[in-house]
Ligand code: ADP
């Protein structure tokens with residue numbers, strides 16, 4: 001039986017027209033949508049202050065009766081105000097509410113009728129020598145126990161169009177009055193709620209909006225957070241199960257080939273690499289589609305792990321695709337795969353490069369090769385999936401640096417086989433992800449973590465340097481010259497391309513301008529210490545063809561100093577690079593800084609990272625830089641980053657309006673809740689794989705996106 005949920009009722013059936021209009025302008029159309037507007041915070045009525053002892057500047061709560069209330073036009077001619085005279089029987093005090101026009105004040109006037117008693121809370125001000133309250137919060141207490149009312153938390157909402165907090169509270173109260181708890185569906189089954197101390201949805205909503213005690217709204221928030229986590233996890237687990245139900249081509253392990261490759265590599269695999277290779281090898285040999293997240297710190301050697309996986313697939317007669325987020329990276333990956341494979345000679349599979357810059361003829365040829373199911377490896381960017389490229393022989397997709405990669409591309413990839421079969425999928429992250437994030441965002445993926453680095457690496461020493469300290473700055477450039485004189489490479493990273501380039505988070509105007517690639521390159525070229533050193537510039541505006549040449553010049557040492565934006569941030573691999581100078585490093589996020597640092601320290605030669613920053617730092621900026629200098633461990637930094645960020649920065653805003661939009665769940669605080677929800681989700685789907693017995697859950701999941709949230713937005 002299908003019953004209409006009390007939450008689906010249009011607000012127009014419950015609220016005055018004007019209120020409905022204001023709600024609708026804020027995208028809130030139904031009872032459920034209004035009830036899911038969370039209070040921003042809760043205020044408290046204070047201890048009652050007798051009217052006789054009010055003092056200017058104090059925050060007070062008073063109990064008073066309305067003696068009179070009048071609308072008055074402001075003398076200036078603009079706007080009106082409502083003047084209410086309040087009394088405790090002996091003293092009088094006025095409360096004033098201002099507005100542009102009397103319509104706005106009419107609802108307050110209707111409530112503040114003479115003879116009724118209210119609690120008023122606000123700051124005592126003075127006007128023309130008389131004490132008054134301006135825009136106090138108020139709550140009727142007629143017939144109610146004053147103590148009880150006074151102990152209630154006051155929910156404070158962010159204004160919604162023309163609706164102020166108190167008006168939202170009234171609208172919610174009107175709506176709640178009509179809600180039958182039994183008509184409010186629960187996404188979380190009652191057994192699950194009972195096990196996890198979670199309130200029924202209706203109860204949670206009431207306690208959220210009309211709490212009697214602080215505990216009420218805390219429980220409500222926790223319950224709503226659990227519900228969010230639960231829906232999200234059911235979605236992730238179900239999606240995973242759906243994928244597993246479709247077979248992928250199996251690629252039996254080919255130990256001989258892998259052995260001969262590893263024997264020919266210029267290095268020994270680390271233990272972590274071996275373990276990852278073994279796990280992935282087992283996955284690929286099966287027809288159950290692999291969905292694995294490979295996490296490893298910058299420079300931990302994920303590429304070679306991916307290569308061995310690709311080799312296994314190609315050796316079994318399938319095709320492998322390796323997707324990179326940028327052309328520079330795709331080119332690098334193609335080059336390094338080819339050089340790692342070179343010792344195999346005849347037995348090395350074809351590695352082809354397909355990006356947006358691939359000339360049409362070459363592109364046609366690669367597309368045809370893919371369509372022919374001839375076993376090969378194609379490395380590429382998004383261009384790989386344009387115009388429905390067909391890859392019937394696809395056995396494995398490796399996605400590098402996932403968080404730059406959209407949901408659509410991944411969907412396009414899954415569609416690339418066209419024959420209804422699945423593919424194995426290996427997702428590699430650019431930087432380690434905190435566990436809670438991995439669970440909420442990549443919850444459908446198996447997680448493999450590679451710890452440690454190849455043993456011949458010396459750690460990168462990190463120094464913070466105040467850019468106003470001339471001695472430090474001179475020393476840094478001196479050091480750059482020394483490194484280059486010894487045949488090494490130096491990166492200099494700036495937040496801007498040229499002086500006119502606006503940076504996203506605009507600085508205050510008094511601050512000195514941020515370093516730009518154009519200016520810094522010009523400055524460095526004029527430095528006697530660097531005379532004769534070829535200096536290239538690399539930014540997002542550099543044409544693709546030129547980019548490749550610049551990277552080549554840098555890599556081989558023809559132009560050993562590269563001034564760049566964060567285009568060098570991800571994955572670029574030049575082992576001879578030993579110095580990374582980051583200018584205006586306060587501009588970058590912790591993950592970015594760590595990525596940048598990861599461009600050096602790629603050989604046994606000791607490397608250095610100098611993070612220059614401006615003299616004035618925000619508290620958050622300083623904390624970030626200090627955390628950065630304190631540890632080289634990406635997993636640790638990921639956790640630190642999460643602690644230093646605000647929730648809103650972590651979980652992207654792009655998901656608002658979908659069922660997976662997180663309003664209450666905090667990936668900062670709610671790890672335990674997320675874990676519990678995960679367990680329950682798995683148990684539920686085991687019992688009821690199609691969710692036939694859980695219509696509300698099904699409805700929410702259908703309404704939602706595929707459950708992925710952008711976990712980190714880069715600044
Ligand atoms: P990331 O995990 O950041 O993608 P890469 O795969 O780019 O790291 O590897 C960084 C560098 O380390 C490459 O030059 C790669 O050839 C090299 N490398 C990978 N594994 C090892 C190892 N076990 N020993 C030494 N060098 C290695």
Ligand code: MG
Pocket residue numbers: 302303400571
């Ligand atoms: Mg990499």
